[in-house]
Amino acid sequence: MEYEAVGAELTAAEDLPGLGSALGQLDCLLVRDGAHWIVARNGTSVEAGRISDDPGAVFAARRGGRLSEADGVSVSPLPGGGLAVSGRDSVTVQEADGTVRWALAHRTWPSGARGACAPDPSGTALLAVVPPARETDRTEVLVALDPATGVVLAEEPLPTSWGTYEFQQPLGPAGSGVLFLDAAQGQEEAYSLLVSLAGKELVVTRVGGYDEPFTGSSDRSGAFLTVAVAGELLTRYDDPAHPRTVARADDVLPDGLVFLGRPGFLDATRVLAAVGEDPWEEECRHVLLDATDLRPRAGITYPRGGEPVSRVLPLGDGTWLTFDGDTVRRWRTG
Numbered sequence: 484m485e486y487e488a489v490g491a492e493l494t495a496a497e498d499l500p501g502l503g504s505a506l507g508q509l510d511c512l513l514v515r516d517g518a519h520w521i522v523a524r525n526g527t528s529v530e531a532g533r534i535s536d537d538p539g540a541v542f543a544a545r546r547g548g549r550l551s552e553a554d555g556v557s558v559s560p561l562p563g564g565g566l567a568v569s570g571r572d573s574v575t576v577q578e579a580d581g582t583v584r585w586a587l588a589h590r591t592w593p594s595g596a597r598g599a600c601a602p603d604p605s606g607t608a609l610l611a612v613v614p615p616a617r618e619t620d621r622t623e624v625l626v627a628l629d630p631a632t633g634v635v636l637a638e639e640p641l642p643t644s645w646g647t648y649e650f651q652q653p654l655g656p657a658g659s660g661v662l663f664l665d666a667a668q669g670q671e672e673a674y675s676l677l678v679s680l681a682g683k684e685l686v687v688t689r690v691g692g693y694d695e696p697f698t699g700s701s702d703r704s705g706a707f708l709t710v711a712v713a714g715e716l717l718t719r720y721d722d723p724a725h726p727r728t729v730a731r732a733d734d735v736l737p738d739g740l741v742f743l744g745r746p747g748f749l750d751a752t753r754v755l756a757a758v759g760e761d762p763w764e765e766e767c768r769h770v771l772l773d774a775t776d777l778r779p780r781a782g783i784t785y786p787r788g789g790e791p792v793s794r795v796l797p798l799g800d801g802t803w804l805t806f807d808g809d810t811v812r813r814w815r816t817g
Contacts, residue, residue: 488783490784491769491786491815492817493789494538494802494814495538495813498809498810499532499809500809501523501528501530502521502809502811503806503808503809504525505522505523505524508557509649513651513699514652514654514699517652517654518543519533519798520532520534527551528547528549528550529547529550529558529566530545530546531546531547531560534804536800538801538815540813541804548568552570556569557569557598557600559599559601562602563579565584567600571591572590573586573588574587575587586633589616590613590614590616590618592614593645597648598623599611599612599650599664600612601652603679604661604662605660605680608630609627610625610628610685611628612625615640621644622640622641623641623644625638625641625678637683637684638685641676642666648664649665649696649699650662651663653705653707654701654702654748655704660679661677663676663697663699664677665696673693675690675709677689695710695711696712698747699745699747701748702748702799706719706774707720708720708754712762714762717729717756717777730772730776735777735778740759741762742756742757742762743756743757745794745795747795747797748797749799749801749802749803751774752775753772753773753780755770755795757791757792759793764793765793766793767792769782771783771816792805802815
């Protein structure tokens with residue numbers, strides 16, 4: 484399969500200490516408050532960097548914090564400063580100066596499972612996944628918490644148990660108040676859930692099949708992407724007017740290649756995806772897909788020293804990030 488080659492041009496590079504060891508964490512690459520964030524760890528220290536709107540820079544701001552434990556913890560930046568922390572036995576909100584605003588205790592997560600948290604896009608609640616109150620209950624619980632006090636406003640059972648979770652906000656307007664929630668059980672069973680708070684009721688809607696988690700990418704129109712765990716399927720959903728668009732790797736990619744990592748909207752007309760032979764390996768190439776039909780239009784070539792990696796973050800403004808240890812590089816097409 485032949486398509487044109489497009490050169491990548493480096494626009495900025497910056498280090499974020501602790502990033503190299505944090506890239507495997509589910510809360511490392513986030514969308515919060517209409518922007519992309521990168522969360523790095525160094526033991527119990529955490530630093531969250533907000534990606535700049537300026538394509539000639541990497542970070543617009545950084546926010547630090549400290550955790551009581553290094554493992555089994557998920558963090559989320561909060562509007563106005565501070566961090567929300569989903570830990571092994573509690574959900575906590577920290578002020579910008581590190582003091583604790585409130586803490587909600589819950590049963591300890593079993594080994595291999597962990598919760599997550601994120602502010603509702605409308606700013607009315609902090610959503611979190613917590614273990615059930617009783618050991619005999621089989622499913623985890625989604626709760627909406629008052630961001631000022633931690634009081635439980637609403638709760639809803641989820642279709643998962645002993646899971647691992649990840650929230651993403653939409654990148655576009657927050658008027659719908661919808662969040663994306665990936666809920667994984669084991670290595671290849673994942674639920675993609677749209678969640679929202681309607682008055683005093685949490686609404687949970689499943690999207691796609693059992694093994695198609697959200698990529699974490701959405702565009703300003705409200706469209707979002709899911710990708711099969713093994714990389715054989717990439718799907719675009721348009722909310723709510725259009726049916727889904729499905730790209731099967733066997734149909735749109737050269738023989739033997741699958742989608743890797745998290746394909747995402749490079750801009751309104753293009754999707755950037757890493758593709759390769761093995762979904763669990765770093766060796767790959769980067770391709771540009773048409774954002775409407777998800778078919779390849781071009782391959783990206785990098786200057787010497789900028790070889791493609793499977794973990795790539797398209798930013799929606801025509802630029803994207805790649806990661807090499809603690810170094811973040813920002814690119815655009817030449």
